Amino acid sequence: MGLDIDTLAPALAAADFKSLEPLLLDLEKYLTLRTYIGGYDLSPDDKKVWTALRNNKVAIGLVRKGSFANVTRWFNHIEAAHPDVKDEAAGGRKPKNNKGGANYNIGLPNADKGVVTRFPPEPSGYMHIGHTKAALLNDYFANEAFDGKLIVRFDDTNPSKEKQEYEDAIIEDTKRLGIKIDHITHTSDYFKEIYEAAEKLIKLGHAYADDTDPEVQKEDRKNRLPSKCRDRPAEESLAMLKEMRDGTDLGRKHCIRARIAHDSSNGSMRDPIIYRFPNWQGKEPAPHHRTGWDWNIYPTYDFACPVVDSLEGVTHALRTTEYADRNEQYHWFLNALDIRRVNLWEFSRINFIRTFLSKRKLTKVVESGKVRGWDDPRMPTVRGILRRGLTVAALREFMLKQGPSRNVVNMDWNSLWATNKRLLDPVVPRFMAVDKENAVLAAITGGPEAPYTEERPKHAKNPDVGTKLVRFSSRILLDQVDVATFAPNEEITLMSWGNAIVKDINKDASGPIKDIGLQLNLEGDFKKTEKKVNWLAENEGKLVEAELWDFDYLITKDSLDKDDDLEDFLNPVTETMTLALCDANLADLKEGDFLQLERKGYFRVDKAKGDGPEGRMVMFKVPAGGSKQM
Incomplete structure (x- = not known):
């Protein structure tokens, strides 16, 4: 249509x-x-x-x-x-x-002259939910609030951590979020220009080469003391910069520092490093994934960022409040180099309880086998949460409601999943399923002499979702947990059918209930029954066997402190699986489809029938914003 x-x-x-x-x-x-x-x-x-x-x-x-x-x-x-x-x-x-409480009137200066924003991820891991706020806000201001442009620029200045795999995944995930990318660039595209900017600073007396021991240098900065190399002649520092670029033994003893204010009350202004050799952390040196061995030294993010922002025409750089203390430094570089100015705006990071977003820790749980990969539904990565069952529409709505506020927030997953449920509920089809391992056979007196099917709506309140075939029989399957609550002669409601009266309960002294007898009572009033239960007509070979997976948080603590050892707080059990027999209509569902299993919750199809283990369907339970979450 x-x-x-x-x-x-x-x-x-x-x-x-x-x-x-x-x-x-x-x-x-x-x-x-x-x-x-x-x-x-x-x-x-x-x-x-x-x-x-x-x-x-x-x-x-x-x-x-x-x-x-x-x-x-x-x-x-x-x-x-x-x-x-x-x-x-x-x-x-x-x-x-x-x-929704979010203030978007942040007064972007000079927005009437055009808006160009940038999302600058480092390709050192997969995109996670913490990144989505930055990505979506930059997209919002560039492509919705104003008729501007959005640049996705990879901050690839640390080759020891970066991979093409991560870069490709970030591009794919950004597009998956519906973000319009106007240009994809790399800081490495500008290595020559950034190097020339460092030379310019040295010639102007605004930078110098320093071979102070790193620990001494750290203490000097902490105590606001000048480096012994601070007044080094520009010619010497330029010569050392070349030695560094050539990767000589002499060069490797040096770094380049901006000459700003060693005694500043702002720590970021105390002669920060702007060029250095990669920190391989005990690993063998490796080539940059784009420039190979062309460069032995690399600019720091704090130096490269303002230079490249200016070169690329970025008008408004939105970044998290953790950079607020470095805004003075950012503007100092632009002024010292006398290059095009850029407007800055900070917004708060978003954190979630019992969730860690450190790439180092996320890499650790992947490499240790705690999870099955970066797209594991327990992971807070974009592909993990989407695979878990979060919709892009819900994520976008939720993040934009947070707005570009500077207030630090620590969110409960409840709010996000509740938004997701609100969007799913009106449009997902409803089906029935029972626990395969503990199914109870019920023989119905007064039931149909022969099985038959009827066409019924997939969604009682939204006929446009379509119809399904419901099979009726005098032999049906029920969930053990429901039958265990039945009392003799109790009247119950079989959902989407009618009432029935419990007659016989066949139970071993210490074991589960094997089978029961029911008397169909279609004249009964469902409003008067306490128990409404799901069921399936016995249908040998036609019912769909499925694995129903549910997940828990990876850690047991609401928020990890800086010195916490991840191993001490890993949740020992983070997933459970139930084998289920499902409505035969599920055979038509595809990977990525959403559905609701009556009284069991919302699910996303991870593997369609025939694609899972032993041909089973695989479905992941989608949290609904209740007390039990990821």
């Missing part, structure tokens, strides 16, 4: 009550299982239709009332995740001041 937006939008804007219903019905059907009208992110079509609805008083009333569930879900999501749309509809151009 397609939509002619150029016809629909003006029609919605002008429609009265009578003519609105068929238009909204078309839009309602189209938005089934869709987060956006025009793809996987906000499009001009979404803006046109959203604005048309908002400006029609009758239409907005129906939307707010929830008369069309999918339209309401879509409308509210656009409003929450993309605040600029509302301001554009009102004739403005600036970001919305308040979005």
Whole structure:
């Protein structure tokens, strides 16, 4: 089904009550299982239709009332995740001041002259949830709040930790998040220009070569003492810089330091290092993954960043508050080199309880086999959390609601998964399943003489999700945990069928219940029963066997301190698996599909039927924002 937006939008804007219903019905059907009208992110079509609805008083009333569930879900999501749309509809151009408590009116200076932002990950690990806030905020200001550009620039100045594998994964994950990338660059693209900038600083008397012992140098900086090399003539320092570049024994004893203010109250201004040899930490030297052996020395991030920001035309550099003390240093480099200025804005990092985001620690759990890889659903990496069942739409909405505030936040996963559930609930199909290992056979008196099937909606409140075939039989399977609570002559409800009365319970003295007898009572009132249970008609060879996986946090402590040993806080059990027999309709599901198993929760298909171990389906339980989380 397609939509002619150029016809629909003006029609919605002008429609009265009578003519609105068929238009909204078309839009309602189209938005089934869709987060956006025009793809996987906000499009001009979404803006046109959203604005048309908002400006029609009758239409907005129906939307707010929830008369069309999918339209309401879509409308509210656009409003929450993309605040600029509302301001554009009102004739403005600036970001919305308040979005779910997030202040976007940060007064980006000179934004009217153009906005170019950058997301500068280091290719030393996979992209994790902590990175997503920076990536999405930079994308928001470049591509939504303003008609600008976003540069993804790899900070590849530490070859001992970096790999092409990580770089490729970061690009893939950034695109997976729906982020529009205008240019992909590397700090290594500018190694020549950065080196020339260091030469310029030395010639101007703003930098010098230093061969002070690193530990002495560290103590001198701490005590605000000048280096013995601080007044070294520029000619000597330039000669040492060349020795460093050539990788000579003499050169390897040196680093290059900016000559700023050794006694400054700001530690970042105490003659910071701007060029150094890589710290191999006991490893054999290796070539840079892009430039090979062309360079023996590399610029520090604090020096390279302002230089490359200026060269690439970045207008607004958004970065986390951990860099706030280094803003003075950043501007000093731009002024000392007399190059194009860049505006800075800091926002807080986002942390989650019982989650560590250190790349060193994440690498450790991968390499030790604690998890099965960077995309393991227990990992806080982008591909891990998406595989676990988080939707891109939910992640984007959640992160943008945090806004570019400077307040440090330590989030509970509850909030994020609750956002995810709100988006999933109206559109995912419902099915039934029982625990295979402990299934109880129930013989139904008054049940059908022969099995039969009926077509039923996959979602009771949203018929547009489609239909499924439900099999009815006089022999059904129930969950042991449910049957164990039954009392003789108790009336229960078989979900999506009707009531039944418990007659016979066949149980060993100390073992589980083997089978029971039920008397079908379709005239019974389901409102009066305490127990509503899921069930499956016995259907040899047709039921889908599946592994249902659930996961826990990797660590037992809410927040690891700097000196904590990761091994001391690793959770000994982080995953559980249950074998289940599932509705035969699940055979049609594909990897990545979402569903709800009645009374068991939401799941994401990780492996379709036939693709898992012994041909089983594999599904991961999606947290719903309750008390038990990842």
